[in-house]
Amino acid sequence: MTKPKQNTLFVASLAKGLRILRAFDHTNTELSLATLAKITGLDKSAVQRLANTLHVEGMLDKDPVTRLYRPSHAWLRLAYAYYWSDPLVARAMPKLIDLSQRIGETVNLAELSGQDIIYAARLPCKRTIFAASVPGRSVPALSISAGQVIVATFPQQEREDAIHDWRLRAQTPRTTMDRAKIADQIEAAAQTGYAITYDQMILDEVGIACVIRGPDGRGCAAVHCSVSAHHWDDARIRTEILPWLQDTANAI
Amino acid sequence: MTKPKQNTLFVASLAKGLRILRAFDHTNTELSLATLAKITGLDKSAVQRLANTLHVEGMLDKDPVTRLYRPSHAWLRLAYAYYWSDPLVARAMPKLIDLSQRIGETVNLAELSGQDIIYAARLPCKRTIFAASVPGRSVPALSISAGQVIVATFPQQEREDAIHDWRLRAQTPRTTMDRAKIADQIEAAAQTGYAITYDQMILDEVGIACVIRGPDGRGCAAVHCSVSAHHWDDARIRTEILPWLQDTANAI
DNA sequence: ATCTAACGTATCATTATATGATATGTGCGA
DNA sequence: TCGCACATATCATATAATGATACGTTAGAT
Structure with a gap:
């Protein structure tokens, strides 16, 4: 896809997962799979898997009714770790x-x-x-x-x-x-x-x-x-x- | 390795990358590849690739002399996105x-x-x-x-x-x-x-x-x-x- | 000054693993 | 009621992640 920036010590799946995270900003506060795909430019299926993974890992909350994903409290915990560093x-x-x-x-x-x-x-x-x-x-x-x-x-x-x-x-x-x-x-x-x-x-x-x-x-x-x-x-x-x-x- | 929690819609590499991120906390403010491997329980090589990817993607800063990784400003940006959500x-x-x-x-x-x-x-x-x-x-x-x-x-x-x-x-x-x-x-x-x-x-x-x-x-x-x-x-x-x-x- | 150990860096063949096309299920608006 | 848009699930294929190995470099000990 996107020309691998470096090979063999670059994990593309991880990079794509980060693109999901970064899709959220002050305008995009909660996102559906479809719009997530649009924003990141990633494949529909990829987004599905990536977002699901992030959800299972507690990085994204998912509204059970609207199916919209949102940043989870884990994002604040990361900030806390940052502050100490x-x-x-x-x-x-x-x-x-x-x-x-x-x-x-x-x-x-x-x-x-x-x-x-x-x-x-x-x-x-x-x-x-x-x-x-x-x-x-x-x-x-x-x-x-x-x-x-x-x-x-x-x-x-x-x-x-x-x-x-x-x-x-x-x-x-x-x-x-x-x-x-x-x-x-x-x-x-x-x-x-x-x-x-x-x-x-x-x-x-x-x-x-x-x-x-x-x-x-x-x-x-x-x-x-x-x-x-x-x-x-x-x-x-x-x-x-x-x-x-x-x-x-x-x-x- | 760790029995895949769910298959086919779970991206293990991404999950492992998150483990790297979460390795940082108020006690572990900057980490070497070796200690990162110890904390996460991941393979030496895996940590190398994952950490490098995170670094290239701007999620981890790397001290050029000590080779220690630290959380980057991106972690604060995530927090900012959280706040809006x-x-x-x-x-x-x-x-x-x-x-x-x-x-x-x-x-x-x-x-x-x-x-x-x-x-x-x-x-x-x-x-x-x-x-x-x-x-x-x-x-x-x-x-x-x-x-x-x-x-x-x-x-x-x-x-x-x-x-x-x-x-x-x-x-x-x-x-x-x-x-x-x-x-x-x-x-x-x-x-x-x-x-x-x-x-x-x-x-x-x-x-x-x-x-x-x-x-x-x-x-x-x-x-x-x-x-x-x-x-x-x-x-x-x-x-x-x-x-x-x-x-x-x-x-x- | 020399040796050694611990760690970071780089390479590579192998196959496990992520992939994306497709199919099914579900809810919403016309 | 129908039809569309979206979420969810499945699957065969080959790409892309894997971990063993080998090389370089730094630092501490003798």
Whole structure:
């Protein structure tokens, strides 16, 4: 079928099973065999067997009446295992909790994952859209403060490549799609170590981020804070949020 | 090998791949091929191929120097997909946020998963042990308030069976292992709709839970709050926390 | 510095195992 | 009532997973 990427030490059936898992996302929350086949591009029979296997193994719940498959609690258990494996989360968590209590606003631990930022930990303090209140969401790194502040730590060449090549997606009508503008913002972030972006993922949302550097000095994550533009103006953000954010990022 | 559970619509390779994934937990955060083979009981070569496949597919990160495998960010993405598929989480989240802000203490959304309670959403407000601050952790339902309050909604027979048969594990030296005592607590919870437990998972931790009923009247989840016994006595818990908890649970 | 053991990596023939076409069963809307 | 779309079950065939084996590499001990 799909040209085996590598032979003999690549188990195609397993890879196909993973495609079933990945078919589920924020739009596809429960799927029938038929639509599962459409999404994955796999054969009808294959999907039947794969999905059944995943069901028997407890990875997929199956509604006995609608016959629709859904992610099971096992998916959360995997996340739990992930959390223990990521040393950054363990180190950051207590400090993020303190931070969120101090400033009373939503704070996140944002990690770089390829060209995306993925929110590893989220401590929501204010009601917001669902997507912004659960961990695991990923968005193009260039678009948001957390990503910019990380890219800003890259060596010159790599930084330019990232700005030029990395994925960009208009999430709101005001998402910045102009790479030159993004380059400026990243340049500024390189100087200051922080970044502030507006209306990138949600309208009237302000994102503030400070970088966390790995042992090699390269940014690998960021402490991120998301507030409403209605309640916070630039000046207050800089005096009442930024300092604490920086402290937290440095402490991690 | 392991007698095929069902034939012809069960893909053994996929099942084995899942065993690799599940080998990772809070104790095994990064694993070599050899230990992976030991844990899963799979053949050396099988593990090699399976792990490589998972790596190529982006489900496992591989440290290029130590050759150790670790869960990848994909595990968080799966969790994200799970969150969208669980209607309870979406409905509960904004209310949980309000609740956590109001009482200033850690609140959780606890769901029943087999004989366990799994924390689907956690909003930590105070520093605590790592296990209590990330979602996905699961603990025996009978041991904790959230589980008791759910079991309490079961019909007589089922309730007794659960109390008699369900898993129990001594997590702290003071975890209640006496099923008769648990039966009493569940009986009380059946009357009041809430439960309070002490020292079950962490010492000096008090757990307070109110049940959330499904459309059939059967409890399927609970709003749970965890506070320190040092800071809260029974009276204050009942007057300053319980009412809000109940409101929140009812509203969901 | 040398040896050895443990582990990761690579190769290969063999057949068990996954495959996908087909057939049967079931529920829903016209 | 009919017919369609989907889930479920069966089966012969050859593909694709298997596990034994052999090679490389690293690290610890002597």
